[in-house]
Amino acid sequence: MKLRARLALVLAVFATVTGLLVATLSYTTTSQQLMASVDTSLRSTATTLRAPTITVSRSASATRLHPLRHRPGGLFALAIAEKITRSGKVIPLVGARMLPVTNRDRAIARDLAPRWLRTQRVGDITYRILTIQYRHRGALLIGRNIDDVLHSLAVLRTRFLLLVLGAAVVAAIVGYLVASTLSRPILALATTLTASGQPDLARAVERSDEVGVLARSFRDTLEDLHQSEEAQRRLVQNASHELRTPLTSLRTNIDLLQRYDTLGSSDRERILADLRSETVELTNLLDELVTLTVEGQTNDTEETVDLCTIVPAMIARFEARTRRSFETTLPPGSVALRIKQQAIERVISNLLDNAVKFSPSDTTIAVALTPSSLEVTNVADPLDENDREHLFERFYRAPTARAVQGSGLGLAIVREIITALGGTTYVHNTPSELGPSELGPSELGPSELGNRVTVGVTFQARR
Structure with missing residues (x-):
């Protein structure tokens, strides 16, 4: 994978992870605040229904006993309210729909359990339901339609996801463009060659940024490499020249030794002495060559x-x-x-x-x-x-x-x-x-x- 693609992928992943964290935190905070507002509304409704000025007797007329049913909008526009007697009988107070009554609701009516707040779906509508004691004579069951709240949260969730996706795409594009901009001079540095096959670093060396530092490093490395190649070439040429003389002498003496039987003792001793001398010289020469080659490359520390x-x-x-x-x-x-x-x-x-x-x-x-x-x-x-x-x-x-x-x-x-x-x-x-x-x-x-x-x-x- 190219550097541009890598940087684009890294920035896209970073933007996605960061966006998801921010979106999750924002969505959670918003959801909690909206549900807290609904819960506050339910408690306010319960306070209103429990007020002494409100008559809830079934023997009175509807207009007198249930004035809250006739208030358009306001606190009870999206609410359903019911009363549960201690015997478990359910009496509707506000709204035409009946909320489901559970054993826990009846236990609250008999003062056997504390208040209860829950979210429950009734038919095709989702309610936030509060069950609370009513003057020690039963319980009030109050439900608030929260479909509008859930719809708002769904819209918010969708927007957050689109925002994160958009941020990832933008980050990938920006990363690709930035990587392309940064790598362009490096690629030019790597591909610019003169007719001799050597990199043309003249312009890049003059730069004061990181590319200039890299170009100067390349220049110094290439100069060192060129000097090393020249030194190796001279070493091979010189070594071959120096080795030729003792090898020629050795070959001549060996040719003479092939006539060993016809040589006098003094000639044989002289030839053998020359052979020993040339062998020692060759050995010393090879030792010096090895020393010169490996000098500075040992693992000894300064x-x-x-x-x-x-x-x-x-x-x-x-x-x-x-x-x-x-x-x-x-x-x-x-x-x-x-x-x-x-x-x-x-x-x-x-x-x-x-x-x-x-x-x-x-x-x-x-x-x-x-x-x-x-x-x-x-x-x-x-x-x-x-x-x-x-x-x-x-x-x-x-x-x-x-x-x-x-x-x-x-x-x-x-x-x-x-x-x-x-x-x-x-x-x-x-x-x-x-x-x-x-x-x-x-x-x-x-x-x-x-x-x-x-x-x-x-x-x-x-x-």
Whole structure:
């Protein structure tokens, strides 16, 4: 069912239920008031008939004993009145029709029961009947024709039903029109496509209403989707390129191993060593690809971590594993960051691993942490402008680093994580090469003389 039909149906049901409640309440109140008026009329008639000035003896003439019969209209125009003696005899007082007398009416005449008010149909006429004691000498039975009242209530009931039906129809029409008006720009947003197959959101984005919010959300989602598709395409292209080299080497070595019997022991050892090396490189490459693909999609929850605690712990781990020397500079207090702990540990690990790979083993690696950045500086050949520009791209490796085993994805993973955090990544050869505002922390770098390369990230610490 379409949205327009749903809204029309909902409004129609709402109008029907509301109308029925209001109509029922109004009808009940009106009916009670009309019947209360009839009951008041009956009690007033009983008071008049019980008055001492009215003679009800049968021995007197009709004109003298029953003057109420000759009053046109008035209180008794629609009434029938009878007297019931204590012995149960019925004497007509007003009206030509006789009202039915029940045992309860006779009990009231004998002072054995209280007054009785009821609605009863006599022939083709409906009466409201009151039975009341008459001076301890019997009872008065007074009936009032209420067909006019019932007719008025029937007319009122019909009008209420028609009113509720009309309100439901009007509500359905209004709901359909409102839904059509509201959904028209949404449908236009969904069906407006350019020749390239992409939605044309230019006009919708400028709107300030909910449709504009939806259009901007669509635009942002489509941009993210486009960037994701481009990233996946580049990843597949780069991965296929990077995998081709070790696979070619593996195939060549396997072809050589087919002549195993004709190879010398040194050749066999060299080929097997190459196979092991290429296998390790393939394994590392696949691990990095998996990490880069699933980064940010894990179920780990973000938490507030203190980099002043994590950075020294990671450095201690690298010192034990690589036997390298590190200089650490930490700010006073703490550096709190809201992030997944596994992600920030990977950032630190990749930065340290990059510095270890591309620096001489007898040099010291400097790590400087500030409330807004983390920099790792190592002794290395200086990077030219092109290398610095592409260093954080996937699979990119500077010409001087191609001899070092690696996948070229470590710094790309760093950029992915830091960018998702809202930070930036950068690299420079020496602190003096860039301005202080671009460097972040000052007085960076190891104590050794020589060329130095600094790889850093910036972030917004949690206050």
